[in-house]
Amino acid sequence: MLGAMDTVLIEGLQVDAIIGVYEFEKGYQQRLFVDIELGCDISGAAREDNLDLTLNYAAVSERLREYAAASRFQLIETLAERFSELLQKEFGAPWLRLTIRKPGAVAEARSVGVRIERGARKSD
Numbered sequence: 001m002l003g004a005m006d007t008v009l010i011e012g013l014q015v016d017a018i019i020g021v022y023e024f025e026k027g028y029q030q031r032l033f034v035d036i037e038l039g040c041d042i043s044g045a046a047r048e049d050n051l052d053l054t055l056n057y058a059a060v061s062e063r064l065r066e067y068a069a070a071s072r073f074q075l076i077e078t079l080a081e082r083f084s085e086l087l088q089k090e091f092g093a094p095w096l097r098l099t100i101r102k103p104g105a106v107a108e109a110r111s112v113g114v115r116i117e118r119g120a121r122k123s124d
């Protein structure tokens with residue numbers, strides 16, 4: 001099969017960041033949960049059984065946690081967009097869907113968040 005678009009997944013990744021609109025949110029880190037789907041043709045990696053030929057979800061997770069820990073934004077929209085740019089530039093993801101949840105932000109909701117989709121999913 002040529003140009004398949006498979007998905008590498010990360011679900012419920014915990015990242016800590018200073019994030020929020022209100023003054024009281026600017027003095028401490030809050031925990032966010034991130035789900036990511038990364039478009040990737042995994043067939044070469046599977047054929048060769050070689051991690052270098054796919055997206056390394058451990059490396060992606062570590063990089064996003066590191067980026068979030070050093071960040072300081074008001075909106076989770078901004079963090080989502082920055083994550084997306086990082087994933088495209090540093091990991092070459094041609095397509096991604098990313099969800100950030102901020103549990104506890106609305107007491108009456110289990111969690112609130114944003115979801116973005118960027119890039120193009122190749123059709124085979």
Ligand SMILES: Nc1nc2c(c(=O)[nH]1)N=C([C@H](O)[C@@H](O)CO)CN2
Binds near residue numbers: 102106
């Ligand atoms: N769409 C958004 N709405 C809100 C955000 C946000 O980042 N995106 N942030 C806040 C506050 O920081 C809130 O989380 C504090 O409880 C409110 N609405």
